[in-house]
Amino acid sequence: MIxxxxxxxxxxxxxxxxxxxxxxxxxxxxxKKVFIVAYSFFRNRDDALDIVQETFLRCxxxxxxxxxxxxxxxxxxxxTKNLCVDHYRxxxxxxxxxxxxxxxxDMAISQLEGSSFSExxxxxxxxxxxxxxxxxxxxxVFVLKHYNGLHxxxxxxxxxxxLGTVKSLHFKAVQNLRSCLSPHFGEIE
Amino acid sequence: xxxxxxxxxxxxxxLGGEMDPQQQEKLETHLKRCSSCQKEMxxxxxxxxxxxxxxxxxxxxxxxxxxxxxxxxIADAMTKEPGGSEWHAPQREHRGMFLQPxxxxxxxxxxxxxxxxxxxxxxxxxxxxxxxxxxxxxxxPEDFLERVEIEMAxxxxxxxxxxxxxxxxxxxxxxxxxxxPLWQDDFSSKNIRSLLSKKKxxxxxxxxxxxxxxxxxCDQVELLFYELAQIRDVMTDxxxxxxxxxxxxxxxxxxxxxxxxxxxxxxx
Numbered sequence: 001m002i003x004x005x006x007x008x009x010x011x012x013x014x015x016x017x018x019x020x021x022x023x024x025x026x027x028x029x030x031x032k033k034v035f036i037v038a039y040s041f042f043r044n045r046d047d048a049l050d051i052v053q054e055t056f057l058r059c060x061x062x063x064x065x066x067x068x069x070x071x072x073x074x075x076x077x078x079x080t081k082n083l084c085v086d087h088y089r090x091x092x093x094x095x096x097x098x099x100x101x102x103x104x105x106d107m108a109i110s111q112l113e114g115s116s117f118s119e120x121x122x123x124x125x126x127x128x129x130x131x132x133x134x135x136x137x138x139x140x141v142f143v144l145k146h147y148n149g150l151h152x153x154x155x156x157x158x159x160x161x162x163l164g165t166v167k168s169l170h171f172k173a174v175q176n177l178r179s180c181l182s183p184h185f186g187e188i189e
Numbered sequence: 190x191x192x193x194x195x196x197x198x199x200x201x202x203x204l205g206g207e208m209d210p211q212q213q214e215k216l217e218t219h220l221k222r223c224s225s226c227q228k229e230m231x232x233x234x235x236x237x238x239x240x241x242x243x244x245x246x247x248x249x250x251x252x253x254x255x256x257x258x259x260x261x262x263i264a265d266a267m268t269k270e271p272g273g274s275e276w277h278a279p280q281r282e283h284r285g286m287f288l289q290p291x292x293x294x295x296x297x298x299x300x301x302x303x304x305x306x307x308x309x310x311x312x313x314x315x316x317x318x319x320x321x322x323x324x325x326x327x328x329x330p331e332d333f334l335e336r337v338e339i340e341m342a343x344x345x346x347x348x349x350x351x352x353x354x355x356x357x358x359x360x361x362x363x364x365x366x367x368x369x370p371l372w373q374d375d376f377s378s379k380n381i382r383s384l385l386s387k388k389k390x391x392x393x394x395x396x397x398x399x400x401x402x403x404x405x406x407c408d409q410v411e412l413l414f415y416e417l418a419q420i421r422d423v424m425t426d427x428x429x430x431x432x433x434x435x436x437x438x439x440x441x442x443x444x445x446x447x448x449x450x451x452x453x454x455x456x457x
Contacts, residue, residue, distance in 0.1 A: 018277060020264060027260035032251060040243065045250050056263050060279050124242040131243075145205055146240045147247055152207050167202055174201040177236045 008072050015063055027056050030073060033148065034080045040143035041084045043128055051087060055080045074157040077144075081158055085136055123184075130180035138173035141166055192219045196226045200233045342394035346403050347452050349387050353410045354445045356380055360417075361433050361442070381414045388414075406448050409441065 008029070014022035031052055038051035058079050066075050131139060137159070144150045144158060152166045159166065196219045202208050203216055220226055356377060388411045395404040417432070436442065 016279065018279065024260040024264055027263055028256070031256060031259055035251065035254065036247060039250055040247055043243075045253070048250075049254070052259070053263050053266060057267055060267065063279050120242065123239050124246060127239045127242050142240075146237075147244065152202070152205075167207070170205065171198060171201040174233060174236050177240075178232055181236060181239060182232065 009068055012063060012066060012068075012072060015060065023056075023060060026059075030076055031056075033073065034076065036148055037077060037080050037143065038084055040147040041139060042088070043131075047087065047091075051080060051083050054083050058083065071154070071157065074154055077148075077150075077158045078160065081140055081144075084140070088136060126181065126184065127177075130177050133180060134173050134176055137161075138169050138176065141169040142173040142177075145170055193223060193226055196220065196223070197229055200226075200230055204230075204233055204237050338394070339398050342391065342398055342400065343452050343455065345387075345391045346395065346400065346407065347449055349384065349391055349407060350403075350410075350445050350449050350452075352380065352384055353414075354442060354449070356384070357410070357413075357436055357442055357445075360429075361436055363429060363433075378418065381418050385411065385414055385418065400452075403448050403452060406441075406444050409439065410445070413441070 008026075011022045011026050011029075015026060034052050034055050035048050038048035038055075039045065042048060042051075055076065059076055062079070066072065131142070134142065140159065141155055144155045145152075150158065152163055152170070156163045156166045161169075192215075196216055199208060199212065199216055203213060208216065220230060359377070388407060391407070392404075394400075395407065413432070413435070
């Protein structure tokens with residue numbers, strides 16, 4: 001059984017030589033990470049599974065472009081990010097929810113306190129809808145940070161943007177989410 | 190409070206554990222003192238907390254996938270790709286010399302060279318045509334030309350009023366006890382003459398574009414300058430006082446200022 005501490009570069013080399021078993025080991029190692037990025041971005045299981053399959057297919061086709069010395073995980077998540085954005089533009093953009101379209105009144109949250117707040121199904125729905133109002137890049141930075149546990153530096157590698165841009169996109173994402181959620185914060189205060 | 194802007198900008202990084210200890214300490218010190226930032230921080234914390242509401246759902250969906258079977262399924266799907274009836278090594282994309290990354294700057298340099306050569310050949314070998322400048326016609330839309338004329342009239346009028354205002358201000362401050370040095374030499378008389386001739390130049394434009402207010406004040410100032418130009422050399426203290434009173438009674442300086450402001454606002 002391969003773990004993350006094993007020699008990923010060795011696996012990559014074997015995959016380059018067409019070793020199917022090594023490819024399946026790489027898939028085993030990173031499939032959940034790729035899935036979580038895609039699921040937290042789309043919040044749709046089937047879309048996320050499609051992205052996982054497409055990511056590893058693309059990874060196999062382009063593996064000779066991967067340069068030793070770089071992080072394989074970040075390279076792979078870069079492919080995932082690109083596929084998510086393409087998929088989103090093709091299938092989801094027309095359904096994009098704008099901030100003004102969210103009817104906050106329809107999603108009244110009962111008076112909740114303390115720890116039960118984040119567990120509430122209503123809060124989850126409201127939050128998920130608020131997340132949909134973000135731009136592609138803000139949403140990607142937010143999900144990479146919050147649901148995939150990546151640091152700004154890693155996100156900047158995955159998204160191929162400057163560190164300052166990541167910081168600013170994260171700040172804007174949080175600000176926008178706050179604007180969506182603030183009426184409810186007011187209710188529970 | 191000083192530092193609020195910086196603090197607010199760094200709040201997401203702070204809550205995400207992305208700040209270095211020094212920056213973090215600075216932010217925490219500011220937070221202790223600033224109630225507005227404390228409030229902002231509480232709101233941000235709630236966003237972070239509500240983001241956690243999605244985590245159980247993600248975990249649940251992750252656990253619903255058969256991860257043991259997925260790698261084989263993906264590998265199978267790959268062999269079903271067009272031309273993929275059996276597993277084969279990944280194809281290295283073959284790039285010809287022209288697509289190699291190192292060739293791109295060379296190709297760009299060559300292209301620029303060819304283009305420059307072509308342009309200089311055309312410039313050197315083209316038949317020289319001597320055209321008389323007068324035979325070329327400059328054409329522009331009529332409304333564009335009119336806007337240019339209005340804009341020029343506006344600017345000239347502002348300049349005229351500016352200079353007049355300066356001279357009148359100097360004149361008002363001129364007292365027998367402390368005569369303004371400006372009115373002791375030829376400088377002001379030259380200026381007055383130049384303003385009088387300028388007025389003749391802007392007059393037709395003021396009429397053409399119906400700049401009524403500007404025209405009225407310019408006429409009044411012109412009249413005053415005529416008087417000054419004629420009697421300036423032999424002005425007594427009483428005459429100076431009388432003209433100063435006239436300038437103040439008619440509120441000439443204030444009116445000039447207002448008209449100028451109006452003209453500046455109406456910039457095209």
